[in-house]
Amino acid sequence: MTTLTVHNPATGAILATLPIDNADSVKAKLKAGAIAFKSWKKTSNYERAALISKWAALIIEHKADIAKVMTEENGKPLKESLGEVDYAVSYLTWYAEEAKRIYGRTIPATSTSKRLMVTREGVGLVAAITPWNFPAAMMTRKAGPALAAGCTFIVKPAEDTPLTMIRLVELAHEAGFPKDVVQCVIGEGSKIGPIFTESQDVRKITFTGSTPVGKRLISESANTVKHVSMELGGHAPFIICEDADIDFAVTQALASKFRNAGQTCVCANRFIVHNNVIAEFSEKFATAAKALKLGNGLDDTIDVGPLINQKGYDKVIEQIEDAKAKGATILAGGEGIADLDKKTFFIAPTVLGNVTLDMQIMSEETFGPVAPIIGFDSIDEALEIANGTPFGLAAYYFTDNYKTGIYLQDHLDFGIIGWNDGLPSAAQVPFGGFKESGIGREGGIEGIEPYLETKYLSIGNL
Template sequence: MANVLKVTNPATGELIQEVRINSEEEINQALKNGHEAFNKWRKVNAHERSRLLQKWSGIVQDHKEEIAKIMTLENGKPLAESRGEVDYATSYIDWYAEEAKRTYGRTIPANTESKRIIISRQPVGLVAAITPWNFPAAMMTRKAAPALAAGCTFIVKPAVETPLTTMRLVELAYEAGIPKDVLQYVNARGSVIGDIFTKSEYVRKISFTGSTPIGKQLIKNSADTVKHVTMELGGHAPLIVAEDADLDFAVQQTILTKYRNAGQTCVCANRIIVHENIVDSFSEKLAEAVKKLKVGNGLEPDTQVGPIINEKGYEKVAAQIQDAIDKGAEVLAGNQFNVNKEQGYFFVYPTVLKNVSTDADIMQEETFGPVAPIVSFKTLEEAVEIANSTPYGLAAYFFTNDYRTGTYFHDHLDFGIIGWNDGGPSGAHVPFGGMKESGLGREGSIEGIEPYLETKYLSIGNL
């Protein structure tokens, strides 16, 4: 196996940079260094940790354009989205800079006059994280910031497709004064790093964002050493449009959630479920709007939809479209491609499919591409049944102006994140995570620092 990663631009196939793969010995040494640094970092007071995180955030913002360009080059997303992701990434650092000072303990009234009971919180130890390619900045800071705020040390393995963004963020953290052994990155293949992280005696927690099958394997492998785990896994989000919905607004919000990052997000709407009385109108409006989206290189200022990350991703999306068509779907927009396998770029034009069979692959498997399959429903119960019919429970969306319909959907949809007339519910201040096979734990908000803390209680007797 080659000892370098070839990082390429998915919009052109051009080589951006070669990145050296760390050896197993180097990775294990980094883990040892992180473990040893933990004993010093945990003693740094919370206000100082907060100050260092705030400084890191400021330096990242000072380099916003540089980081955004790196991200677009290696990821392909439009530059405007990359700039937005830098802001999203620093919002997590800012949030947890504040939460560092709020890892409160408490006292509990004792059941006898001779005792006093004190509850304290302490960091779990060295945290090892594996992050995805689709949000290379935000998914890193969403894990690193609460870990460092809690007093943990942190090591991250970025995706092989997009290591450069993470590497630059870590370099800027060092400029802010965060010690090098407290925050580290390593570059390796996922199949290699998973075994090293889960078997290591130094790692006390694994944080992973990625596919459900890999997450399940990491959970199994972490069991032998009883590591803490946070898993943000696959999604297959439904988007329900009720009969009374504002169609123009629903279309605008559907585009926001479906075609961002070329549909390559874990929370994007993958199944569009529309009431039968408005499905024709909604489908027509969506298709017309989608046809106007500009596809191209993310560095071009008017680009709205970039490329698929690689050939494997393209082949899955293309196969899902063809399978849906074979099972009776009607193409209202898209089903066009700009592909050059030799040069290494893969564009799928935003696609809208109507009358999709519920047994089509695209209705059962996560898509990760700019394709909106539309099905219709008659009753609210039927809409919920379709929405809940997969093993996934990460995000769901619905559009209605009737509080009774909205309350029913909220109560019956089995998803950790729900947007009611909102196609963009994510933020550093809210708990992000899924139900069922979409994960364990939450990231963001006050819940996001909890997985990095242990609870200890002290019972003082003979007072």
């Protein structure tokens, strides 16, 4: 493959045909990034902060155009794309400020003839691999702290959605970042990933995507002992207790489950509902899901767009069919609308009742607009279901009882938890998971740490 064709997943239209980077081109860019690091790391924290802020302002200036490109290549509703641009910018504005707060310290010595000092500096060239579901935010969530720390940055976007990221890199250069400080490469992850991991020029890999790919990147990075940050798969439980405000829980469930057609790593995947309120929740949730409008995200009336490609579509349909075969009932949706000629794949917002733990959808991440509902009688039973997965990214629970809420917070094995909140993500808080959901955190004061090295200096004979 020498070119990459980008399609609109809602219409099948060709948006662009891009030349891809071959191995020599990727290696040349890595070398250039490593060389640029030698001068970039000498810039002041305030200079870096000013450039990041200018980049953020340019993105806001072009917000409407960026959002349109994102919807065209990703499929999500335009209102969600506009929200993602704001979310992406929030990481840049946050890390523009954090650039000024990379502190060292002086440590008291045991001898008056010594002075002990600790300083922090960027790790070097950072290679990022970003996913298709949030093509803007997942780039800035990595680029913001990397550049603030004094690192140089190169990013490979997902093959399905490179256009948004290309525009962001163009605006970074327009803001004043040297071209070798912020770069992009286009091509297949299976080919570019090994070049990143094998390169001595790359000192850190940061990746958002599936757990199997993340494991491979970790393994391949071992030979050069790179820093790694991994934001991997999730299988989020959504627990609704007996005392929960059901109407509020339904609104939060809709926002969490069907955003980006359920194609988010933190979206609710398993609805675990107390048996005394499961009938009420199921009826109200299914009614609300049926009211969501499916279609092309450029239409302002659309709530749910297409799945990104046939692979994603086939997986979701397989989970629905498996659940039906094992006794699940369709409370809403359940239908797939595929046009193989146009390469467009839609699934109606789907709610499943009578779900059991042996169904695929209860053990495999869905990445689609399907909500399985299972009942529980005791909090410990709900926790056993929720924690019964190798993943630990996000979890949600709804209760107005503070004792129950604290108990759930203490016992859920997840890195991100929403209590009466289906949308907890923000630039100023740490984002990341337990177990096989990743390594490290992005966002908050924790998010810049993975991009910094610690250097200790002992000064003697004073």
